[in-house]
Amino acid sequence: MLKKGLIVIAAGMLIAPVLAQQGAGRERLLSRDCRREVVKLCGFNREEMRECLREKKDALSSQCKAEMMQAMAKRMRQSDTSTATTARGQAIVYGSDPMQQVDLYRPDSPRPAKGYPLVVYVHGGGWRNGSKDMVQQKPDFINTQGWAFASVGYRLLPDAPVEQQAADVAAAITRLKRDAATLGLDPDRIIVMGHSAGAHLSALVGTDPQWLGADMGRLAGVILLDGAGYDVAAQMQQGKLMTKRIYEPAFGSDPARQARLSPTRHAAAPNAPRWLILHVAGRDDARAQSSALAQALQKAGAKVQLESLEGESHMTINRELGESGNRQTDLVAGFLRSV
Numbered sequence: 001m002l003k004k005g006l007i008v009i010a011a012g013m014l015i016a017p018v019l020a021q022q023g024a025g026r027e028r029l030l031s032r033d034c035r036r037e038v039v040k041l042c043g044f045n046r047e048e049m050r051e052c053l054r055e056k057k058d059a060l061s062s063q064c065k066a067e068m069m070q071a072m073a074k075r076m077r078q079s080d081t082s083t084a085t086t087a088r089g090q091a092i093v094y095g096s097d098p099m100q101q102v103d104l105y106r107p108d109s110p111r112p113a114k115g116y117p118l119v120v121y122v123h124g125g126g127w128r129n130g131s132k133d134m135v136q137q138k139p140d141f142i143n144t145q146g147w148a149f150a151s152v153g154y155r156l157l158p159d160a161p162v163e164q165q166a167a168d169v170a171a172a173i174t175r176l177k178r179d180a181a182t183l184g185l186d187p188d189r190i191i192v193m194g195h196s197a198g199a200h201l202s203a204l205v206g207t208d209p210q211w212l213g214a215d216m217g218r219l220a221g222v223i224l225l226d227g228a229g230y231d232v233a234a235q236m237q238q239g240k241l242m243t244k245r246i247y248e249p250a251f252g253s254d255p256a257r258q259a260r261l262s263p264t265r266h267a268a269a270p271n272a273p274r275w276l277i278l279h280v281a282g283r284d285d286a287r288a289q290s291s292a293l294a295q296a297l298q299k300a301g302a303k304v305q306l307e308s309l310e311g312e313s314h315m316t317i318n319r320e321l322g323e324s325g326n327r328q329t330d331l332v333a334g335f336l337r338s339v
Contacts, residue, residue: 029071105139117189124196141322170211199227203263221274267296
């Protein structure tokens, strides 16, 4: 049963990268025969293919299933970040644990009088996986917009519960804000951006003053990339196998704890003042969760831009952010200009 469940996860995670690789000259994760098998079974549409594979995965050959498992493991290990990019990052320690570090990337452009505005990025990985190195071209893209970029490393499950992860993100922001003058940053123009589990943590520190205190309201904004855990209890009530396997280790079964860790439940004022919430159009849970959070924030007086992205997957909305020609790149660039 576990192997079957992982194949479902693999199908959802891999299908968009597989299609992109067919025409982009990238390393192929699945063989030609396996890709043909998937297309024959489910067609070419990315979102329809994902749902099809969840329902019809057992119709695939054992060889193709094995390739999907291997490819998923490889994708989880890849950061797709060039060594030239990572070499530019300045490591900043904000705690005693080796995971409690930030990589800071500054633009080449002349520093403004108040310092560079800053995007603080929180990686995803189901609260259990991922690292601060998984930034792809985001530092270079953000830097070209005139903003500094900081990628936060934080402690992960099972060593650190979600509460400690939120505290880590807040501590990293506090460290950057405290030493802004030395680091050449503008402490009054800090945006927090996160993907997936990182979107949940970003939303949590942007809605619940428990984590940042008075500094929460002084954030310039929050950018969320395809999160689906803004109301944890509502997400877990769906009862899907994949959801339970990811969410139960993170949030347990106590409804009170789930509520405490749900950004939507904290959306009454005060909050960060400006939000850009992006979600994949074909993910029903991400759409519902993003819409509910947006409505709650707007009701509390925050300025919210909610955008549904067609033709993207949970992975590509993040991995391809900063590449030219996609909507998430244009939306984020526009949001940065408006802040």
